Amino acid sequence: MTDATILTELRAILGDGGLLTAAADRAPYESGARYDRGQAAFVARPKSTAEVSKTVATCMRHGIALIPQSGNTGVVAGSTPDASGTQAILSLDRLTAPFALDRANRSVTAGAGLRLSELNRRLAADRLFFPIDLGADPRLGGMIATNTGGSRFLRYGDVRRNTLGLTVVLADRDGTVLDLSGGLRKNNTGPDWKQLFIGTSGSFGVVTECVLNLEPLPQQTAAALLVPAAEQSVPDLLVAMEQALGSYLSAFEGMSKNAMAAALAHVPSLRNPFAGGAIPDFAILAEVSRSWPPRDGEQPLSAVLEEVLAALLDRGTLSDALVGRAEEMWALRHALSEGVRQSGKLIAFDLSFRRGDIMRFSTHMKAEMAQRFPGITICDFGHVGDGGVHFNLVVSKSDPRATDPAFEQALRDWVFQVAVEEFGGSFSAEHAIGRRNQGMYARYTEAELRRLAAQFKAATSPGPLGAVEL
């Protein structure tokens, strides 16, 4: 139980609805989107940077650990408290102001608690958007803390690339506010401090406001499902399409047969787009887009795509290509995650590689899995264009190994070892660390970098902040 005088102090800062202490009120904040569940001492819901600063200062002076929580859509237990009941949640869900669109600068200044969908809804009339495309609907602060990437990374990059400024509160006795919010596109007057708070799971400070780069909203889109002639030719296919389509290319997503079959089996609204219903071993969803409306004299985008694909079919790089409605193709792509989750016990990895290594890793794992862990289904898919792989393993619910934690641990350790040590990959491409990846951070981060991280943490936010120990 938190001391009543502390709660009184916080209530004076946060006002009505700003402090939740009852179990029923806390509950929605205590469970994460997928695996995690904890217990919070209380939930603080500041509405401004100034309130965050005062809340943090109060908690740090009293030694209360704070877990910043944004949209709570992450999957690595980065935004929920542990089971101790001593950690408190600092929720950004009321910190949705300011909202200031700067059309000339093509940027927006927004509160870190604003939802991605709400941001884009407000920008649509100006034909602008924040170009991070995700299945979930997070709030901005969490997107920054995890440096999310998503499906259009190939064209627009990640949150890091699109962040022009931040306001951050440090976990010290003063709740020091760092104003890094200039919104300048070019500025080299010292270390680029905002980088420190992007992708570090809220350990170095709480992001309260941000200045984001915006992009012209696509006005024309065409998409195709591609069947490569051979899985090993996928990197060549990517290079060829980049050379032929340049900045038109806005997505290049890979889908394994098992992942597509799971989606088609478990998501009834989907239509099987393949001729005769025969799902290929591997397919690519390629999307092209333009940010202007169709113009007289301009070749339609679907015709451009068809012409490029015809050449790739001729050359034998592709064995099939279906140009069709983008919505239908994305519906299949977006259903993969749900389909895989419903087909058994899911053991999921968010890996990344150099782009040329993705299919090599996949081939290697298919062979090795059959030997070492027979009967486990690989349902991988991912962002081939940027090297990301959602490497999903499914254990049949009727298999006793589905409920064996030692088995899962052995399997996880082995996959990480192959991905990181043998293929030079990342154990967390776009989900960041969280408590779930804490062990991998300790295992795969050089001692020198862990030493630096600890010193940087002490220099910025010496108090107990965040679910992760860097």
Add this chain to the structure above:
Amino acid sequence: MTDATILTELRAILGDGGLLTAAADRAPYESGARYDRGQAAFVARPKSTAEVSKTVATCMRHGIALIPQSGNTGVVAGSTPDASGTQAILSLDRLTAPFALDRANRSVTAGAGLRLSELNRRLAADRLFFPIDLGADPRLGGMIATNTGGSRFLRYGDVRRNTLGLTVVLADRDGTVLDLSGGLRKNNTGPDWKQLFIGTSGSFGVVTECVLNLEPLPQQTAAALLVPAAEQSVPDLLVAMEQALGSYLSAFEGMSKNAMAAALAHVPSLRNPFAGGAIPDFAILAEVSRSWPPRDGEQPLSAVLEEVLAALLDRGTLSDALVGRAEEMWALRHALSEGVRQSGKLIAFDLSFRRGDIMRFSTHMKAEMAQRFPGITICDFGHVGDGGVHFNLVVSKSDPRATDPAFEQALRDWVFQVAVEEFGGSFSAEHAIGRRNQGMYARYTEAELRRLAAQFKAATSPGPLGAVEL
């Protein structure tokens, strides 16, 4: 004089030609591209990361301050020693290996001593390039240390955006090597350490190798000189062109009448492109490009540009637009710097603003300059598309103020004060800090950030490294 035993130790590490001590050999390394001139104890020229590590370790153990020097093309005295004769130069000019192109990953691993022009020469056969467009021809390490931007920032971003990995040597007693060279596009497993070494003038460590993102080389280009109806409508013009041309738009450069007149007067090879030779008050060089060769059925790029400009002329946003040979237009743009330098005593600033503030700043300065510093000519030009302004002031050589350091200081202080304090701009957009901007760093960096920088410096490179004190 450096102790002979130290020189013997270094000679053993660096081999023939790796250590220069004679005054004549040192001289080319002791002067910078524009203003600076110093004296070095010696010049060390390692050929590999291992040699850099040993050199740094030796120097740090003996307390010898090192100034990393790359192409030495910077203009802020960041790569030359001071006048004391006690600082040594660590030159990257022999560190040109490795060179490993990864076509599938669209990246290259290169030695930090490779020149930009040589890198792009080696990539041309693969229709790839490193998309930082500069007037100078620096080596890669210096581009990283200054985070250069250049004229195509609008389309491709800066060095930071295009750096996928680094190898860095820290200035400690061991010459610790940090391998941050994974080359992954998505990786969120801790702080993104490479960010710390980008744009920090070599203070935190010496970059020895890098993994760089490459882009498809443009195969079609068209350009136009635009005369805006009013200077205050330039931000609207930029927004309109971004909406109409999206990712085609690869440059949007502003040129003042005075800067163009100086170039035309002093660079005899230039042709005046304006009708009747009447130079407008302000012109924009707009460039569009595509990365694929012309295709059947595709509207030519110049026709696309003409159509968009016709609409802007109709709407009254533009008063004139000349579509023509891109080379000729870029020749004018690239001659501005030289022309301005030749027209008198140059007092140059590398500022940046939110894009909407550029023309507002310009108008404000024209009025104020006439009052406070009459007779000084403003010859500004810059990268309107990303907010950068090369704000150049020219004092006639016959004006006694041209040789008065106190006058120059007063003028500089005032310009910085207006740019930074009144307009929220940056005192160094793309030239970084260097000894030349050290005073501005101290003046305009919050105490809290200076405290953090000092702690980060102590944690990474506690030894004397770099021309700048962060």
